[in-house]
Amino acid sequence: MIVLVSGILAASLTACGWLFFVYRKEKNKAGYFERALDAKNQRHDTTITEKITLSKKQLETAFDAITDLICALDSDLRITRVNKSYAAFVGVPIPKLLGRHCWEAFWSRAEPCDHCPAQMTFATGKPVLKHQIKMPDKDRPRYFTVATYPVLDAAGKPQNVIEHIRDSTDEKVILEQLIRSEKLASIGTMTAGIAHEMINPLSGISGTAGNMLQMPGKYGLNEKGVARVTAILDASSRASAIVKDLLHLSRKEDGTSMLTDVNSLVLKAVEAVRLKGFPSLEHKINLDTALARVLCDPTKIQQVIINLVTNAVQSVLEKKSNLAREHRSFSGLILISTQTEDDKVRVDISDNGTGVADDIKGKIFDPFFTTRPPGEGTGLGLSICQKIVDEHQGRIFFESTESLTTFSLLLPAYRPRPESTQEPA
Amino acid sequence: MYSILIVDDEVSIRTMLLDYLEGTYEVITAENGEAALALCEQRPFDMVISDINMPGIKGPQLLAEIRRLYPATHTVLITAYNVDDYVRLARRSGVSNIIPKTSPFNFGELDALVSGLLSGNIFGLARYMQPQHYTLLGTFEIRSSHDAKDVREAAVELLTEKLGAAGDMRLILDEIVTNAVYHAPAFPDGTEKYEEFSDVTLAPGEYIHLECGHDGEKYGISIADDMGRLTKETVLFKIERQMSGEGVLDDSGRGLHMSRLFSDRMIINIAPKKRTEVILINYFSHKYRGYKPLYINEL
Structure with missing residues (x-):
């Protein structure tokens, strides 16, 4: 939801900025007559400018207040606008980011990312949501969730793409820990199950070996046979000790903790x-x-x-x-x-x-x-x-x-x- | 010669029990419940020992069926799993003895259980000790509430002095002796005769007998009365409620449960209206460490 809202906010902000830009540009291009008309409407014009400036300021403040990273890209994937969080994350002042390729400035790559969501949005005119990008790092990789939204012109063609980037490394780590602890829990359950299945034959093996040593005559055992069966009993005792330890570890032995x-x-x-x-x-x-x-x-x-x-x-x-x-x-x-x-x-x-x-x-x-x-x-x-x-x-x-x-x-x-x-x- | 049917899908357990018991008993084996029922149809058995988890009919179900069809047959469960998890199932099937499959297998215990149930001779600490190594350390008689405390302390001191160990007997003896003094004697209508912790002088038929001894491998105390008011059903019910946590507010049963928890073995022997005996045993080593059995013998 936050992603969507900030996306829309960013989109409208850029649209507004765009509008202001076009307005100024058109104003400068205007001829004498228009300029005269302009002067006539000075009072009215000032009010509109003030209003637009105020609106722009409001949107810019909101844009910068968002802690997620937001940038606007042109069709060449060059950065046209960024918010403060974006610049802070990259560690470069905003003016020095403008005009640079996002793949170089943000992702430190020599070419656009594979399956670039911004390119996708430029191509289709549709947003891309929840795109996961892994940024390799020598200490620990970081994970980002990226969403891109098109800014469409009158003909419905994307003029710009707003990119919303969220650092989801912590979420990813928590999720992995969860999966790992679930895995561990199921390994624990499995261990207890295996241990029980082992106790069954081990009890039979050691019990039978015990019988054979108690009554060697009954089994036709000679001295060598007794020695071998003793070895079997020793080995099964060691195996049972390990199984008992496993059960103890999985705390299933008393089943009450x-x-x-x-x-x-x-x-x-x-x-x-x-x-x-x-x-x-x-x-x-x-x-x-x-x-x-x-x-x-x-x-x-x-x-x-x-x-x-x-x-x-x-x-x-x-x-x-x-x-x-x-x-x-x-x-x-x-x-x-x-x-x-x-x-x-x-x-x-x-x-x-x-x-x-x-x-x-x-x-x-x-x-x-x-x-x-x-x-x-x-x-x-x-x-x-x-x-x-x-x-x-x-x-x-x-x-x-x-x-x-x-x-x-x-x-x-x-x-x-x-x-x-x-x-x- | 008594006949025993052994039912287990694990061949090594079947042959182990067969090898140990044959000679003394006539032993037949079956690898599942269906085969066991077919064998029972052909001839009666004095005892059926069955595994709990088997393909097809499970042990408790099989033994419930056998008890229904052949009420004279003694039934015993055996399992590699935690005995405590099966007490409720066992109770529903009318079974009160569950042997854990330990490694090494405890043949001495099996001997005492099987011969006791088949012969009806279940009482006495000596029956649960290795006969060739058994030493009786002392016998005591409790004739009043005043004696109770002295005897408990004397028994524990005797164990400590002779063996250097008494485990938690000090803690649990209190529970068992208190039960025997205050809850065993009753009027003919069944109401208890004495108020708990009042000063009581017991009548001759109400005396409580204690004996303690060891066999080099383990030591134990037996506490017996000549009234036999406790029933297998009551013991199972109370222990199971305590185990599951449902009995946390119960007025009784906690003593028995704690005694089972804090000793290596608790064996309860009952001859209805004649005798009740609680035997508490601790092993010197952890050789038979693992799940505790359930041993309640009612004649």
């Missing part, structure tokens, strides 16, 4: 705690909308978050009932937040409940440790939470003062490996 939005886990956890029948407490949830994603087993991490939120809620409820016994009121508060902290995703769950007493601070991650009164369920236990978080190379820790207790969960943020700048062959 995936890129996860921790915010959604937090929201689900809060929902889960509500569903479990806790009366709704005042809570504030402050989620980092630009939170990095985490490669994790979402079910396990959600269990951890549910556990921490449940603990917070219970702690608040307990304090409330303790104070109620002393006829004191208490307004409980739960604060949950997520944020990206360097290369980690952090979840903080705070409450103003009973807190963690100093004498049990060292024990709460121990297995079998519970402060829960009978009948309230165990949840998962902080020890299992810690185990899960360790598995994810994360960290779980807490800080507890009289007024506020915060449990924090740190998980490694997923960072895609930077793509190499090398072009694929």
Whole structure:
């Protein structure tokens, strides 16, 4: 759309400039009589000139404001007009570009490009859209999307061609990265599929070899036979080790690790705690909308978050009932937040409940440790939470003062490996 | 002699199982589900072990059909793929045992599973250990909620002291023992007798037995009650809900699921209304690393 609009804009601009040019030229050619008539109409003429000048200025400003590159070419492919972006890209001032061949000035070639779209438009009188041109460069090639639009004379013949050039190198690179990552993903899926198909015969081969070594008599194996079968077993073991590594790499082995939005886990956890029948407490949830994603087993991490939120809620409820016994009121508060902290995703769950007493601070991650009164369920236990978080190379820790207790969960943020700048062959 | 039909389109797996099991059992093989059904028509089998992914009838479908036609036949699935992906399918087919095709193949495990199902003798840690190397480290009895904590800690300490390893037994024993103390005892109408985490003194029929031991290759703990209230269907249902993530809000099932996750093997043996046993096993090495089997034996 932008291409089309700028094309039309450029076309009308040039047409307008053309008109002005013709007007001036015709004016100069005019004879005495006409000049006299001109003088008579001076006032009127000034108004028209002013109007045209203003219109020209407006269009020129727009022309230069466009960041894409625009030029007007004559039928010999010489540049008749360019916008500022064009000149800036080439690195040559506008006046020095005018009159030069576009193929030499812009594309640094000794002759017009193959399948030149401007030539095509001159020949057919029709626009050429989305023509891709690659500009070789010693560092990295650049890609351009070129569109050409004809400026037709009264007879419908192209007088000029407006060329619109957009640097699409970045788009091309992004597209290639996408294709590459899709390829990688399908290679991953394929690898997992192949690995499974390999496990099947490998299990049979190593199992049969194992049988033969266990019961050599049954297979009529002599000493040499046993030695060879041992070699088969060794070889199949090595092959299986490679297949297992492949499966491990493609992360299909446990089939549970995936890129996860921790915010959604937090929201689900809060929902889960509500569903479990806790009366709704005042809570504030402050989620980092630009939170990095985490490669994790979402079910396990959600269990951890549910556990921490449940603990917070219970702690608040307990304090409330303790104070109620002393006829004191208490307004409980739960604060949950997520944020990206360097290369980690952090979840903080705070409450103003009973807190963690100093004498049990060292024990709460121990297995079998519970402060829960009978009948309230165990949840998962902080020890299992810690185990899960360790598995994810994360960290779980807490800080507890009289007024506020915060449990924090740190998980490694997923960072895609930077793509190499090398072009694929 | 018990008869076993092995169904797998991979010839090396068929012959491997045939070679290992023949002699002890009468073994016949078939390379697909259609051939297997034809063989079953000719004669009954005590057990059918079938691959999951085969051309034609798939394993779960085949075993569901065999269970329908021949209810006395024991059915077991075997796969090179991730066992966890097939728990739902297996449950629908009434199958509760899935063997992973590992490399090296775990013949000891196959032995314990096949002989256990065929003989009906499924209980006891020793059955799942290599008989010639098995050492019983200790037995314990839990008679009250107070005992529970001491016994759990004593068992873990014993493993750590004798073997220098207890893996995550410390974490998961809590879950399994808690289940046994508070969820196994019930009134005749089925409602649970004790409130979770209340102080409980168990009645003699409600005692919980723990034993732990090792065989040089692996170590394990068995936790058993004499009530047998758990059913295969319940265990499969709960585990499958946890695996798929649907069970994240469930009040129960998480303990079993976590125990299976954090141990190398979890075997559940059930004699309805008589005995429930959960066996947790860890290997010393990563020899049998790979997908975990599903072993739930109900008599």
